[in-house]
Amino acid sequence: MSESSRLIICEYCDSVYERQQLGTHQRAHCRRCGALLDRRPWLTVDQSLALSATAGLLLAFVCFYPVLYIYVRDQSGSATLLDAVLALFNGPVSVMGMTMACAVILVPATQIGLLVWLLAFARNQRHAPGFRPCMRLLEVLRPWSMLEVFLLGALVAVVKLTGRIDTAPAAGLFALATLSFLMVGVAGRDVRMLWDQLS
Amino acid sequence: MMPPFADQLNLRLCHRCKYASPMAEDPRHCTRCQARLHYRKPDAIARTAALTLAALVFYIPANLLPIIHTRTLHHDSTTTILGSVMELWQAGAWDIALVLFTASVGVPVTKFLALGYLLVSVQRRSDRSRKERTRLYRLLELIGYWSMLDVFVAGLLTALVQFGPLGGIEPRAGILYFGLVVVLTMMATLSFDPRLIWDTGRSNE
Numbered sequence: 001m002s003e004s005s006r007l008i009i010c011e012y013c014d015s016v017y018e019r020q021q022l023g024t025h026q027r028a029h030c031r032r033c034g035a036l037l038d039r040r041p042w043l044t045v046d047q048s049l050a051l052s053a054t055a056g057l058l059l060a061f062v063c064f065y066p067v068l069y070i071y072v073r074d075q076s077g078s079a080t081l082l083d084a085v086l087a088l089f090n091g092p093v094s095v096m097g098m099t100m101a102c103a104v105i106l107v108p109a110t111q112i113g114l115l116v117w118l119l120a121f122a123r124n125q126r127h128a129p130g131f132r133p134c135m136r137l138l139e140v141l142r143p144w145s146m147l148e149v150f151l152l153g154a155l156v157a158v159v160k161l162t163g164r165i166d167t168a169p170a171a172g173l174f175a176l177a178t179l180s181f182l183m184v185g186v187a188g189r190d191v192r193m194l195w196d197q198l199s
Numbered sequence: 200m201m202p203p204f205a206d207q208l209n210l211r212l213c214h215r216c217k218y219a220s221p222m223a224e225d226p227r228h229c230t231r232c233q234a235r236l237h238y239r240k241p242d243a244i245a246r247t248a249a250l251t252l253a254a255l256v257f258y259i260p261a262n263l264l265p266i267i268h269t270r271t272l273h274h275d276s277t278t279t280i281l282g283s284v285m286e287l288w289q290a291g292a293w294d295i296a297l298v299l300f301t302a303s304v305g306v307p308v309t310k311f312l313a314l315g316y317l318l319v320s321v322q323r324r325s326d327r328s329r330k331e332r333t334r335l336y337r338l339l340e341l342i343g344y345w346s347m348l349d350v351f352v353a354g355l356l357t358a359l360v361q362f363g364p365l366g367g368i369e370p371r372a373g374i375l376y377f378g379l380v381v382v383l384t385m386m387a388t389l390s391f392d393p394r395l396i397w398d399t400g401r402s403n404e
């Protein structure tokens with residue numbers, strides 16, 4: 001470990017600290033502004049890789065399997081994640097269709113792809129080709145993944161239709177819930193551990 | 200005793216990889232990830248102010264224009280954001296009405312007020328309640344994207360309710376402006392640099 005990765009700078013107030021050895025549930029907070037500085041990674045490289053691959057399968061599943069079913073008299077309908085994006089895209093507000101495609105499909109898919117790529121090499125203590133740009137891209141993408149918002153959206157849609165139309169949750173909804181939970185774990189700050197582990 | 204600031208130790212935080220880059224040789228790029236290094240985010244105040252103002256302007260049509268058009272055999276109707284909250288409230292689903300109201304009115308308005316307050320206080324070089332203002336900024340980061348709720352609900356409803364001549368739901372222009380408000384306020388939050396809050400009043404700690 002190089003000289004200055006022993007140091008942590010608080011992102012919010014620029015205070016400098018020496019990195020402390022933390023226990024499993026310990027967290028280091030900034031004394032000046034209270035921000036979270038450091039915590040032990042939740043997952044090992046192997047666990048992150050397994051969960052990232054799982055997240056990839058779930059994302060493919062939610063794109064092509066319905067999230068919700070609806071029934072009205074003798075008619076029925078269903079929608080997948082992809083349907084919802086295409087519905088906006090084909091309407092009068094196609095710009096929002098593209099934004100939504102990024103937020104719930106493209107960004108998460110890129111994050112998962114990058115994670116699998118980086119972690120597969122990291123398992124063998126190696127830097128993946130393009131390690132640095134990949135790590136930087138992950139950091140840029142993080143705020144733009146909005147799967148959990150879509151999950152809440154599905155709930156709101158059910159309630160909005162109640163009374164006029166019968167709705168039923170489909171397998172995709174449970175996959176979506178699991179996926180948004182997984183993404184919090186694998187696409188969070190833990191990837192940063194690769195900077196130190198592989199030097 | 201408070202810890203030293205990065206520039207006092209001749210260090211600079213890399214915003215991409217969070218490395219404490221030593222500045223002895225005055226490198227332009229982070230020695231670890233090669234991202235461009237900046238002492239503070241470039242033009243933070245001007246960018247944040249411009250993006251916030253643009254978002255504020257778009258927030259007007261976002262509320263006035265309809266977001267959804269519902270067509271049934273007997274009649275057509277359009278709903279605005281507030282209209283759809285009222286509809287849910289009157290139907291007795293007050294909890295979901297509250298969630299939707301929070302996401303589409305509460306969160307954006309909080310963001311406008313908070314960003315405005317942060318900008319003005321930094322511009323005036325205020326050294327009061329710096330810890331609380333930093334916490335306010337972290338709150339902005341946390342709530343930023345939940346306002347996309349309305350956009351996603353519109354997409355999902357449109358995809359679900361398609362019964363050809365019998366009826367259907369279509370998105371309307373309000374959704375476009377509302378989505379833009381969310382994206383612009385998120386960009387405004389990302390362009391702001393909370394370290395500016397701590398650049399004043401260093402001497403009297």
Ligand SMILES: [Zn+2]
Pocket residue numbers: 010011012013014015030031032033034035
């Ligand atoms: Zn701090």
